[in-house]
Amino acid sequence: MQDFIQHLINGVSLGSIYALIALGYTMVYGILKMINFAHSDVYMVGAFAAYYFARWIGIENDPGLSTLLTLIVVSMICCSLLGLVIERLAYRPLRNSPKLNVLITAIGVSLFLEYSGQVVFGADPKVFPEVMKDFVIFNIGNVEVRSFDITVLAVGIVAMLALQFLLFKTKIGRAMRAVSANPMVASLMGVNPDRIIAFTFVVGSSLAGVGSVLVGMKYPKIDPLMGMMIGLKAFVAAVLGGIGNVGGAVIGAMIMGLSEEMVVAYLSSTYRDALAFGILIVILIFKPAGLLGKYSVEKV
Amino acid sequence: MKNLFLALLLTLPLLSGCTKKENEIVIGEYDSLTGSDATFGLSTNKGVRLALDEVNAAGGVKGKKISLITLDDQGKNEEAASATTRLITQNNVVAILGGVASGRSKAAAPIAHSHGVPFVSPASTNPDVTKVGDYVFRVCFIDPFQGLVMAKFASENLKVKKAAILRDVKNDYSVGLADVFSAEFKKRGGEIVTDLSYQAGDIDFKAQLTQIRSKNPDAIYVPGYYTEVGLIAQQARQLGLKVPLMGGDGWDSDKLYEIGKEAINGNYYSNHYTTESTDPAVTEFIKKFKAKYNETPDALAALGYDAAKILVAAIERAPDLSGKAIRDELAKTKDFPGVTGKISLNENRDAVKSAVVIQVDGNNRKFITTINP
Numbered sequence: 001m002q003d004f005i006q007h008l009i010n011g012v013s014l015g016s017i018y019a020l021i022a023l024g025y026t027m028v029y030g031i032l033k034m035i036n037f038a039h040s041d042v043y044m045v046g047a048f049a050a051y052y053f054a055r056w057i058g059i060e061n062d063p064g065l066s067t068l069l070t071l072i073v074v075s076m077i078c079c080s081l082l083g084l085v086i087e088r089l090a091y092r093p094l095r096n097s098p099k100l101n102v103l104i105t106a107i108g109v110s111l112f113l114e115y116s117g118q119v120v121f122g123a124d125p126k127v128f129p130e131v132m133k134d135f136v137i138f139n140i141g142n143v144e145v146r147s148f149d150i151t152v153l154a155v156g157i158v159a160m161l162a163l164q165f166l167l168f169k170t171k172i173g174r175a176m177r178a179v180s181a182n183p184m185v186a187s188l189m190g191v192n193p194d195r196i197i198a199f200t201f202v203v204g205s206s207l208a209g210v211g212s213v214l215v216g217m218k219y220p221k222i223d224p225l226m227g228m229m230i231g232l233k234a235f236v237a238a239v240l241g242g243i244g245n246v247g248g249a250v251i252g253a254m255i256m257g258l259s260e261e262m263v264v265a266y267l268s269s270t271y272r273d274a275l276a277f278g279i280l281i282v283i284l285i286f287k288p289a290g291l292l293g294k295y296s297v298e299k300v
Numbered sequence: 301m302k303n304l305f306l307a308l309l310l311t312l313p314l315l316s317g318c319t320k321k322e323n324e325i326v327i328g329e330y331d332s333l334t335g336s337d338a339t340f341g342l343s344t345n346k347g348v349r350l351a352l353d354e355v356n357a358a359g360g361v362k363g364k365k366i367s368l369i370t371l372d373d374q375g376k377n378e379e380a381a382s383a384t385t386r387l388i389t390q391n392n393v394v395a396i397l398g399g400v401a402s403g404r405s406k407a408a409a410p411i412a413h414s415h416g417v418p419f420v421s422p423a424s425t426n427p428d429v430t431k432v433g434d435y436v437f438r439v440c441f442i443d444p445f446q447g448l449v450m451a452k453f454a455s456e457n458l459k460v461k462k463a464a465i466l467r468d469v470k471n472d473y474s475v476g477l478a479d480v481f482s483a484e485f486k487k488r489g490g491e492i493v494t495d496l497s498y499q500a501g502d503i504d505f506k507a508q509l510t511q512i513r514s515k516n517p518d519a520i521y522v523p524g525y526y527t528e529v530g531l532i533a534q535q536a537r538q539l540g541l542k543v544p545l546m547g548g549d550g551w552d553s554d555k556l557y558e559i560g561k562e563a564i565n566g567n568y569y570s571n572h573y574t575t576e577s578t579d580p581a582v583t584e585f586i587k588k589f590k591a592k593y594n595e596t597p598d599a600l601a602a603l604g605y606d607a608a609k610i611l612v613a614a615i616e617r618a619p620d621l622s623g624k625a626i627r628d629e630l631a632k633t634k635d636f637p638g639v640t641g642k643i644s645l646n647e648n649r650d651a652v653k654s655a656v657v658i659q660v661d662g663n664n665r666k667f668i669t670t671i672n673p
Contacts, residue, residue, distance in 0.1 A: 010506040123338035264507035
């Protein structure tokens, strides 16, 4: 029983990491109907931005809330700028091209960032500064619940709620949904689709920035290819929950985290990823649009 | 006139290619200069360059300078294979120094063998690497030996009765060490309580570690690379697992302590050499390495250095520069006084030498004991 609770906590904590990244995928997809494969690499750049900034102003050995917040803000700013530049240079010129072209471009941007990262930052792993002290918050039996796990989970949920609010309760959110539904008609109604799309990228990329600092804090090893696997899993989580749906991304991420954990615990550690991705296939057979996704039939 | 000029232009590289060959011997090297285990490749490369610079400073071999062409395999098997092909077919190298990872050597060595070009791996410890053919050598000991050393160390020195294994399934090296450790440890009367796996690139190991914790082992064998081992140690301590972790030479990097911090201290791994050695060959090597690169050489740098020196010695002894002549001399290497111990190559073209057990103590590598073959 004690082990089961420990696995449960591990799974949720892993899931909340995926959730932070998955929200960014789902956000851009929801508005643009395009999968931004470069998202996980924007996340990587965010981690390095925080790493170099902390060293530059000398707070890498000064753990505390102020350090954490400073690094999150720095990382968010860097990621937003990078997101804007990518959108402006790589995606906007292809706005009216077939979807496939944009998808391939996104893969290109992703590879470009990964391998430029190896040249610029160096290929060897860097050690992320200690931004917060990890401590035990409370115990369930013999199982310790740690501050990092709670922080990541809380930030994930707050980010989800904030996105929901942004999309459904604000003017710009309405504009975003309008662009999502039909950019042409939206522009006739006085919405500037280019600006809305750029804003979407800023929001999505800053989420990656937040994620990168929290992951760096929890797993203090960063390298230019760190986005690859976590990005893939977060993407799968977003699809699982119904891509384009903010709540779905979080639910999908939790399912991914928990299933990976339980596969190791009760089946086989070798097939961890295979079985976790297998779950995706099974769910998509029964719910092709993901758990919370809406499957719309195109009317002719 | 124009045609003549063109013809001249075209022959120019050919001519220079010829003259280049006259007064230098070209050795090829591929290594992971980028990619996730780039520190391995960079270290090896530094060791190789130090050795060859020394040889050239002392007048070269057979009156010729040695030039080194290094290609990057990006940490990928297929890149290692294509780099080897390029070195042989385009650069006409006389011999190849391979990279660190066993998986990559397995992809590259058959190509060198089929072209009749001697291949010396500095640090690929998987047993199958030299089995591809008699042009393939290595200057390090093989996995069975490292697994054997740790099994012996665990049961004799640490008095471990129950051990758990956590291996990197994507990595031939890790799987090889784990298999041999498991067999030898059982032979010595120990019990393997659980044998779990992860994949290189993973950052969360708590699922496996929680499983291991429930089995109450006395020690955990984690024969992976430092990139993951640092995180594994941290997460193990967070879960309250206080038993020692043990590993192989894949742990050997200054980054291990930076990533693992306090959690990695006190754990043990087997290695090729120790900087604490008082052997003059070792102290001399460390001095020269520090002077050139301003850092302490790790085991891979030492192995790269030894591999290059053994290859050069064989080239020097060989009657000509043909692949066969160099191969035959390499095979005769006996009691070569290397930095990583006295190296003899046996009939399987593997090195026979001793191993050391190191305890992590901050950035120091505390020498615990030497274990002989």
